Amino acid sequence: MNFINKITDFTVSERFQRYVQIDTESDPKSPTCPSSEKQKNLSKLLVEELLEMGISDAELDENGYVYATIPSNTEKQVPVICFCSHVDTSPDCSGKDVKPIVHSNYRGQNIVLPEDSSVVIRFDDHPDLADQIGKDIITASGTTLLGADDKAGVAEIMDAARLLMKHPEIKHGDIKILFTPDEEIGRGVDKVNLNKLGAEFAYTMDGEKAGTIEDETFSADGVKIIINGISVHPGFAKDKMVSAIKIAGKIIDSLPKDRLSPETTEEKEGFIHPVGISGTVERAELNFIIRDHATKNLKSHEQELKFIVENVLHGFKGATYEFVVTEQYRNMKEILDQYPKIMDIGMEAIERAGLKAERRSIRGGTDGSRLSFMGLPCPNIFAGGHAFHGKMEWVSVQDMEKAVTTILHVANLWEEKA
Structure with missing residues (x-):
């Protein structure tokens, strides 16, 4: 749908900068779920914002999971799909008092972070910066990680939800939203209620470079x-x-x-x-x-x-x-190969958003790895962040906007092909 690509009133950057300032670091030493109660501070805010959008069933459960439904606006019988991201940040680097900085109109320079000048995001060390000339890059200040993993994904899903509620001309079936705790410590779907979620297929928004979609993990x-x-x-x-x-x-x-x-x-x-x-x-x-x-x-x-x-x-x-x-x-490809339509739609949505789609493998895992084996096949779409889990983490505003556009196309394509 050409209309989707004409949308320009994104709120993803503003949302992202607000979300990263809320400390949600998970704790591998804690036996509780969520492992740190402070993760719920962001999750509560997300529920409030979803309710304000008119998504009436948004809720936070006792284990720190956020569930919500964007109701279908079509007469077609469309498979129920879910978009998922995690609210926690890695305990590998502090996520407390994150100060996001926007570097507008990036020109290829090394980026020296102001609160610790020894932390330098060097152009030569980050090849993907070559794709960012003229774009706006967000970093932390030099003393913390940024939190693009995965608050970029959270902000993208939230902005896409707002746009789907605002634009009924974008036809779609029921869209489920799931925000999880504790992904960074390997417990992201330990207590998820898939019956409550009620989705048939899902996409995590937790990938890296714009245009990529991943169907294979370790x-x-x-x-x-x-x-x-x-x-x-x-x-x-x-x-x-x-x-x-x-x-x-x-x-x-x-x-x-x-x-x-x-x-x-x-x-x-x-x-x-x-x-x-x-x-x-x-x-x-x-x-x-x-x-x-x-x-x-x-x-x-x-x-x-x-x-x-x-x-x-x-x-x-x-x-x-x-x-x-x-x-x-386990490697989610073992499951996803049985449902090729999920990847086909993901690839086509990325292309419709104006990017070259690239299928990748992850040298790691996502919530989608376990969800796929739990009965919810779930590849991983780019969220735009880079250099995760450290002080040099960065994300492009325009790449986050492309991720929002991709979500809208995924939702619309499932309806179009139903």
Whole structure:
């Protein structure tokens, strides 16, 4: 629909700048859902804004999930689709007191962030900046992350909801909105109520570069290794003490140096990655994430890690270990390939928005990975953010506006093809 591309009264940038100032950092050490109560501060605001738009069933549940429905405005029987983003930000970098800065009419310069001049977003280090000449870029101030992951997606869905309510000439079926907590700590859909949501297909707005849509993620497991040593007073330890700390250190040192690590892999190559270590002489714990695009490869990576552990323990008589594997998520492509129409419409919507559509794989996961295996097939559309989880994070205003336009086209295309 050509009318969609003529819309210019976007509010996505203003919304985004408001949302990022609300601290929603998730907490991996907390057992609650949401893991940090402050995530609800943004979610409550989103419900208020949805109600103000006339979306009457918008609500926040006790676990921090926002549900809402934009009612159908067509006589056709259209599949119910959902747009989903997460409100939390990564605990890898502070999300408190974010000060968004708009750099208007970007000309290709390095961007020095004012509150810490050592933080510089260099043109040569961020190839996607080449696409941003003449556009407006939003960054943080240098002491926090920005929160484009995924408040860009949240703002885009909110602005698209406003426009769908404002323009009944954009025909669509029932559109569901879902905002989740705790995606950044792997718990984003732990307590989602899919029966309540009532959608058949979904799209997360949580991708990166404008024009991209992702139908493939890593498959992921977690591994916890517990090393049981032997603690003896160090003054009498000769031939008796077996240090779990030293064993843990040797296991880390024995990992492959030139392969199977995030530092040495790219594209669809998997890895074994240590993400935490703690302990005492008597007991040490190592935590790993295991990743690969081919699910069958996870077992071989885990076997290689187990072999390393056993080989190290041969040199430490009396030490024992526990090796616990936990499934985290699986490659959503295994599900999405069964429903090609979801990707076809996503690709066509991006093209109708005036962008070149690019199908990509993610070296990571999204809420869509787990949702797909829970019965809600869900690829990932670009939200426009870059350099996630750090102080150099940035997003383009115009790319966020293109994401809003893409959402409108997705909604309209499902109706058009029904």
